[in-house]
Amino acid sequence: MIAHRATLDVSRALVHYLARLLHDERRLRNTPTGSRVLTPFRQAVMVLRWFRGERDIPKLGRDHRVSRAPAYRYLHEGIVALAAQAPDLHEALDRAHAEGLAYVILDGTLIPTDRCAEQTRSVKGEPIDAWYAGKAHTHAGNLQALSAPSGLPLWIGEVEPGLRP
Template sequence: MIAYRAMLDVPRELVAYVARLLADERRARGTRRGSRALTCWRQALFALVWFRKREDIAVLGAGFGISRATAYRYHDEAVSVLAAQAPQLPEALQRVQSEGWTFVILDGKVVDTDRCAETKISKKGKVIDAWYAGKTHDFGGNVQAVMRPDGLPIWVSEVEPGSAHDLTVARQHALGALYAAAARGLPTLADPGYDGAGIGVHTPLKQPADGRQLDVDTRTYNMLLRSLRCLGERGLALLTQGWRALQHVTASPSRIGDLAKAALVLTHFEHRYLSR
């Protein structure tokens, strides 16, 4: 086996931040000093390498001198402490409004996973793969995200099976808080997949089924809506491209929500958006 040095493109301050969270977790658990295979700093570095590069956890652990079981345990611990720092949607919306933004953007993402054998009964009464997403024609988990107009993601939801429609997942996890924000003057913009979401969630108007053309006012409304929404859609790219761990998940798909929340916290740190 040949060892080599590598560079990680994250600031030193981010490693220190994750290390502090891990140190707090160890104190809460009553972990004895010197009883762990890695220091908090080394465990934080191990976790950030995985988030950024999505390397095999066992192989990455071997590079840090820890066993396969320890590597998975340290990985799960780091994900959990980071995910716990993710903001709740009501407080995230309140902060956005206090900063002077006039709307937010709602969008969904199916995070790619390995095939999962779990099944469910569809609305048509057929047995289908619960984690198969017709949206991507692949297996994955559906997470919803809310972004500021400039594209910074401010919140991500828990994961639901990929077979769930974006609107269904949004109803479960987001629409209640978005309605309350709209009543305070902070509406939501969304793509046509959220048509019927309700008052305060604005979507483009669809072409009439009978083939008639939309009138000029409606076409202008749709154009303005899309032009305002397009910048916000980079928010999911910030999460999935900046942190490659979300490009394909080989762990249980039920962990996707925690992974997305952890990536959100890391993104907030990089953009100096963490609440102090």
């Protein structure tokens, strides 16, 4: 293997912001100092690399000298820390009103998945796969978002099971 350095195209302030969130989360969980392979700063870099398009999590882990399981755990901790900063729907609507927006745009999309096997009952009482989107004929999560007229995202909802037939 050949080692090389790369530049991450995000500001240092953003990395420090996420690192502070991760540090605070570790304190809330009473994580002992020095018990993690990655510092909050290095974990923030790993998470932001994933957001910038590096989707191969085992590779991210290797790059940061952690195995696959901690790489997934570190990534999800970062996502949760960032998501906790997002406004809820009421806060987003209040902000839109305060900014005098004439309207907002509600839109959604299906995100394909192959990792969900949760069962539920159909309206007919038959067992069905909760994450199967009948109209799209695929397993997917339904994601809804609220945007300003300029396209700026104001709110993104939790992923829900795909649309039922």
